Amino acid sequence: MKIAIGSDHGGFERKEAIIQHLKEKKYEVVDVGTHSKDSVDYPEFGHKAAEKVVSGECEFGILICGSGIGIGIAANKIKGIRCATVSEPYSAMLSRLHNNANMVSFGARIIGEDMSKAVVDAFLEGEYEGGRHDRRIQAIEK
Numbered sequence: 770m771k772i773a774i775g776s777d778h779g780g781f782e783r784k785e786a787i788i789q790h791l792k793e794k795k796y797e798v799v800d801v802g803t804h805s806k807d808s809v810d811y812p813e814f815g816h817k818a819a820e821k822v823v824s825g826e827c828e829f830g831i832l833i834c835g836s837g838i839g840i841g842i843a844a845n846k847i848k849g850i851r852c853a854t855v856s857e858p859y860s861a862m863l864s865r866l867h868n869n870a871n872m873v874s875f876g877a878r879i880i881g882e883d884m885s886k887a888v889v890d891a892f893l894e895g896e897y898e899g900g901r902h903d904r905r906i907q908a909i910e911k
């Protein structure tokens with residue numbers, strides 16, 4: 770499975786840790802940047818990762834900024850993206866089961882590295898339940 774990942778400067782170091790974690794779990798990773806701690810604007814990286822998901826190149830996307838909020842809002846502006854901003858694994862899992870989220874975002878200034886890995890694992894292991902949730906997802910898309 771191929772995963773897009775992006776961050777701003779606030780999420781850069783956490784992104785590197787999550788890439789390592791994903792590789793250990795045998796995921797393929799497409800890193801859209803940023804590639805240093807120099808200050809950048811998070812919409813660019815939210816949009817770049819989102820495009821990888823809507824194009825079908827990547828199945829899911831992971832976004833990290835200081836809070837997880839700005840980069841998640843930016844990703845949700847791309848049609849077809851359902852990005853959940855979360856701070857713990859239960860919400861990450863529910864975003865897959867009920868909302869068929871295709872991206873997850875979190876804040877490197879909000880949660881630590883171990884919690885970030887638990888969020889990523891719960892998100893990627895969760896399976897959309899379909900059924901009654903389908904019409905709600907369709908309503909969002911409309």
Ligand code: RB5
Nearest residue numbers: 779834835836838839840
């Ligand atoms: C950057 O300083 C910070 O504003 C950004 O990482 C993020 O928290 C925005 O939502």
